[in-house]
Amino acid sequence: MVAHIGKGTNTVGLPLSNYYVKELTKTIRGSKRNVTMDNWFTSVPVAEALLKPSYNLTIVGTIRKDKPQVPPEMICSRNRTVGTTMFCFDKEKTLVSFKANNKKIVSLLSTMHQEGSIHPETSKPEIIHFYNSTKSGVDSLDQMCSNMNCGRKTRRWPLCVFYDMINIAAINAFVINFFNMNRANQKL
Numbered sequence: 001m002v003a004h005i006g007k008g009t010n011t012v013g014l015p016l017s018n019y020y021v022k023e024l025t026k027t028i029r030g031s032k033r034n035v036t037m038d039n040w041f042t043s044v045p046v047a048e049a050l051l052k053p054s055y056n057l058t059i060v061g062t063i064r065k066d067k068p069q070v071p072p073e074m075i076c077s078r079n080r081t082v083g084t085t086m087f088c089f090d091k092e093k094t095l096v097s098f099k100a101n102n103k104k105i106v107s108l109l110s111t112m113h114q115e116g117s118i119h120p121e122t123s124k125p126e127i128i129h130f131y132n133s134t135k136s137g138v139d140s141l142d143q144m145c146s147n148m149n150c151g152r153k154t155r156r157w158p159l160c161v162f163y164d165m166i167n168i169a170a171i172n173a174f175v176i177n178f179f180n181m182n183r184a185n186q187k188l
Contacts, residue, residue, distance in 0.1 A: 018046050077103075082099055108125075
């Protein structure tokens, strides 16, 4: 576990998000796995760094529209109709821009997907379907922690971390118990 200690974090000259991606992926380097990330971590330099042979990892993640590598045509929504998709390809990287509704454009960056394929039933890009299928674990954990939270109001950050650890341990115990009961064909 890598703790963020504010200004005291030594990032070795890297931007904070790049530093944490590299630290958190140390244990899976070279395994040819995919890393799904949200827009705080996703950037073109991170994608290029994780593609190198020393990492050998692919990424799929939402990307912020204010990143300098995102072309302005991909974020302009005035002239686009709802449900339209734009793809941008650069070597191993694929950038997709999907207009979900009148006010929202979803942008994702992928080094795993090399072609711009659209799902036939939903008319959404396959990259979005893959992202939604792989990010659900974090969303489920967040939802379960908000439903069953042992945290208390405090000004001390170590206590906040402790409360989060207790919440996550309780969810993990529930999941393990659920699978053990399911394997034994018993009901909860």
